Amino acid sequence: MRRQPGVAVASVLWREGVGVVQYSGRLDAGEVRAAVTRELVVQHFNLEVRGRPGGWWRGRACPSCGKAWRDLAGSGFCIGKRGWTCKACGAKGDLLDLLARLAGLDVRRDFTRVLELGARLAGTQPHATGRDSSGESTPRDDTRESASRVWSELLPDHPRGRAYLAGRGLDVDALRARDLVRFCPFGWRPADPAGDPAGALHDQDGAVQSIARRRTTGDEPKTPGLTGHPAGGTLVGHLGQIGPGTDVVVAEGVIDTLTAALAWPHAVVLGAHGASNVAPICAAAAPRVKAAGGRLFLVPDTDAVGREAARLGLQAARKAGLRLNRELVQINLGEHADLNAAWCAGWRPPASHPPVATSTTRELQEAPMPTPTTSSPTVPKRWGGDVLAFLGEEEPAMDASHVYWCDGLVVRDEPGLFLGEPKIGKTLVVEDLALSLAAGLPAFCGRQIFGRARVLLLTREDSDRTTRARLWQLARAHQLRHRELVGWLEVDGTTGLRLDRDDDVAAFRSNLDRFDVVFIDSLSTVHAGDENAVRDMSPVMNAWRQLALETRTAIVIVHHLRKPPEGRLPEPAGRSRVLPRSRGSSIIGATARHAVFFADGPDDNQVLVRVEGNHDGMPEPFVIARRTGERDSKRWVRHEAVGDEREARMMVIATRLDPVIVEVVTRSGDAGIRMGDLRTLVRDLVPARNEVIGQRVAALIGAGRLVRADRRIRATLRSPN
Known part of the structure; x- marks a missing residue:
């Protein structure tokens, strides 16, 4: 064990728990709990899961009772964004509890060890390390210094590591010439051989903030990093190298990143240390690529985790304004599992993806940051793609939990329309539904809710005072504390939004990664055209549709029906009995993939709900009732199911x-x-x-x-x- 003076590191060992960093400070449990994500847990333990990004993920076997499900679609072991549950044994807890169970620890007895494990996964730093702010080093400086020291102690060459990389089809001399790989003098475990290849993880300024090694034994974990150091950052290259006209390649894992450096020798290669870091790297790189007039290439693994990471990465890049198949290209590896497997099989970058930049890595690193440019990209627009990549390896699940956020009412990832006659209380229904989704309640008026959703409620039709009063009363009825909604519900009744203006659409798009469901009340507040004119409404409808489909966000717009002479909906007469009565052009109804209608119910304070759309299992017309009361001299209001219309x-x-x-x-x-x-x-x-x-x-x-x-x-x- 070598002593490292002058830094907040007691020891740095290339042993199990690689780069064990002992701090004099303490870990903050709240910070670690907030930093640990289910993606990190799933990736660390290599769990087999299935589910949508915003919903629950179903796993193979419960870590509490051990029950295993053959079919993931029907699994009772579910992992949410902040916790987990098992329907078989009833066990549940937060992600730290899940982390402890998977690691064979007791979250109460071994809480310190669990906290350290969570901090290692998330890269959380202890408090009170190092020195104060009066010119002394900070924890970030300490991790940089310790990582740089470890990097400097690695070997420039090693026969075992060289043989391993050569067996993976890599030119070791070319990688060494660019100082992209070094070799560990010790095994990760005491019994492991030396010579593991390793790459430096850089921050956006190019400083080494951690190191990722590739264990040649093939045992888990395959690519451990320095404990106590950030798990983020980029392998091989860094963000500061992105210059004018630069091609940027994002790959996952140590070996694939080194392969990308050989496949695109003149590009800036940004390697992700784990699938969970692909999307953050794309989100950070895309604005720079956009400003520099370059292109971003994403090279994902073809397994389920890799495909999901690629989807999130593409979504993040598109939010920054990169256009798919123009400035943004996903590399299709065909039947190969990853880039290195394709490289070994003879695959090379297609001729349609020639390098744009001819600068060396050093020239790129020294190039000044580019200024925004409006020059048109050189890559021609292209439609279509590989049908096998589009279809995927698994048929999409079409059960209600995969189609809806709220059964029959809110469809995932699509534009939806809530229609109603004036002054019947549809806004209050929408606010109650939004609150129920954000709170993760099990159901709304008898319709099951599938997972907790991040909700944005745009209430432009009412004053903030009115909206606040309603939300207070609704929360009181559901016995919800306002703090429980933090991070799940956001309300905005004043910020303008125009879907017929490109700048507003672009700005709104950049916000949608924070939400799963958006309610807009109402359509008349997001445009300045004539609702009866197709020419005026066409750009609004196109923007609405594209925002929902491309960002995979359920965007529900509240709109009005033309009032019939009797003031009531006609009796049921067919599937399209109500949609043509929506106010304005027929293109409004044609754009919505799912429509929910509200009308006066058969009794006082009742609302009749009817649904029209293209999905299976839509509910028959049903009635909900508005109930009011008082608790501690404070008014509450909520909606309850009455039954079907009959x-x-x-x-x-x-x-x-x-x-x-x-x-x-x-x-x-x-x-x-x-x-x-x-x-x-x-x-x-x-x-x-x-x-x-x-x-x-x-x-x-x-x-x-x-x-x-x-x-x-x-x-x-x-x-x-």
């Missing part, structure tokens, strides 16, 4: 007819009354059809409140309960 109407009829029927029969005395006479007397008091009266009489007889004998109906002495 049940709700029958409940109203029963409420009105049953007392009248019982009263008429009771007045007839012991002699009773014939059905025909009963119908006549009831119709004189309450307008109702004979068929409906007969149904209610039968129901009252079944309930024991009336009896039929000798063709006459009599009242019973039994309590109605």
